[in-house]
Amino acid sequence: MPRLIVTRTPLRxxxxxxxxxxxxxxxxxxxGAVLSTAIDKYVYVTVKRHNGLFGAPIRxxxxxxxxVSQVNEIRNEIARECLRFTGVxxxxxxxxxxxxxxxxxxxxxxxxxxxxxxxxxxxxxxxPSAGQLAEEAAEIEMNRLGRPxxxxxxxxxxxxxxxxxxxxxxxxxxVEQQQFQAGGLDRFFSHALLMWTGVTRDAAAVxxxxxxxxGTHLGELELMRGQAHRLHSVLANGxxxxxxxxxxxxxxxxxxxxxxxxxTPPLDAWYERAIDAGAYGGKLCGAGGxxxxxxxxxxxxxxxxxxxxPELREVAIAYEPRGSQVAAPQxx
Numbered sequence: 094m095p096r097l098i099v100t101r102t103p104l105r106x107x108x109x110x111x112x113x114x115x116x117x118x119x120x121x122x123x124x125g126a127v128l129s130t131a132i133d134k135y136v137y138v139t140v141k142r143h144n145g146l147f148g149a150p151i152r153x154x155x156x157x158x159x160x161v162s163q164v165n166e167i168r169n170e171i172a173r174e175c176l177r178f179t180g181v182x183x184x185x186x187x188x189x190x191x192x193x194x195x196x197x198x199x200x201x202x203x204x205x206x207x208x209x210x211x212x213x214x215x216x217x218x219x220x221p222s223a224g225q226l227a228e229e230a231a232e233i234e235m236n237r238l239g240r241p242x243x244x245x246x247x248x249x250x251x252x253x254x255x256x257x258x259x260x261x262x263x264x265x266x267x268v269e270q271q272q273f274q275a276g277g278l279d280r281f282f283s284h285a286l287l288m289w290t291g292v293t294r295d296a297a298a299v300x301x302x303x304x305x306x307x308g309t310h311l312g313e314l315e316l317m318r319g320q321a322h323r324l325h326s327v328l329a330n331g332x333x334x335x336x337x338x339x340x341x342x343x344x345x346x347x348x349x350x351x352x353x354x355x356x357t358p359p360l361d362a363w364y365e366r367a368i369d370a371g372a373y374g375g376k377l378c379g380a381g382g383x384x385x386x387x388x389x390x391x392x393x394x395x396x397x398x399x400x401x402x403p404e405l406r407e408v409a410i411a412y413e414p415r416g417s418q419v420a421a422p423q424x425x
Contacts, residue, residue, distance in 0.1 A: 097141040098215045099421035102208035103131040103413040104199040105249035106287070106378055106387055109344055110321030112351060114243030117307040118314050119260045126321040127245040128271070130255040131413040134192040136204040140212040143184035150183035171206050174233045179213040196293040198379025203246030206230040211417045223416050227251035227266070241300040253416035257325045272329045280332045282412055283392050288405040290360065292383030299380040302352040313347045320344050338373020338389035345376040355381030363402055370401035
């Protein structure tokens with residue numbers, strides 16, 4: 094048995110198709126499609142045996158600290174259900190830290206779920222596949238906790254890389270790695286600009302409204318699914334930053350129709366200033382309502398755009414080819 098396990102699980106930026114991974118859509122439409130990339134920002138999870146000298150046999154450290162006697166007393170829903178799901182017994186210590194604030198649209202909640210499941214299974218001496226981790230994390234968040242989300246974040250964090258995910262009405266998921274011509278991946282990230290709004294939001298509230306509206310927005314969602322396929326093709330056949338930016342722009346306009354909480358007047362004003370400053374296009378990451386903007390902008394215009402949005406903060410990102418990894422196993 095390992096004495097300590099640390100997992101490192103990447104966050105993601107969804108490029109196109111977000112929302113079509115909700116069961117309310119793909120069960121009616123046949124399938125959903127999301128194009129996304131993992132980035133070099135991570136959720137780290139540590140699992141170790143807890144020393145009985147500390148008293149309570151279960152301790153959790155995240156934004157809060159919990160010390161409890163039984164699993165069912167844990168307030169953190171994901172930690173509680175992951176422990177139940179894997180059957181790991183006390184005494185146990187779990188801690189987590191992230192490179193990026195929670196509730197910011199980069200899939201941190203699902204990355205935590207994937208990373209914790211990975212750590213607990215490694216603690217038991219198991220080596221789960223990426224597909225197993227993604228499906229188990231989706232089971233916990235979507236079915237056991239009843240959260241109004243889709244599977245895209247679990248798959249992006251478990252698999253890593255730049256992928257087109259198809260979510261089938263049968264419940265299955267296909268994973269197609271994005272292909273690039275020479276230098277295309279580097280050019281994509283040299284044009285991608287991630288800007289932090291400083292606004293966190295309750296994704297569940299936004300997604301609950303969006304999910305309830307699915308039946309009346311099937312047309313918009315079909316167009317968004319089509320964008321995932323078009324960008325998949327565009328990126329495979331050369332790099333055209335202006336075309337990618339235009340697709341992002343059109344996708345953002347479609348997404349804004351899906352629910353009233355997706356955008357706000359200040360967010361709209363920031364977006365328009367970015368376009369005026371030279372961005373080809375962009376979108377809010379995740380459910381919307383705050384978090385991060387992703388803009389597609391020529392490298393020589395990055396400084397001008399950043400100056401036009403002094404209220405926002407640039408966060409440098411790079412490509413992460415790997416999914417959730419065991420970073421530090423230590424054995425007795």
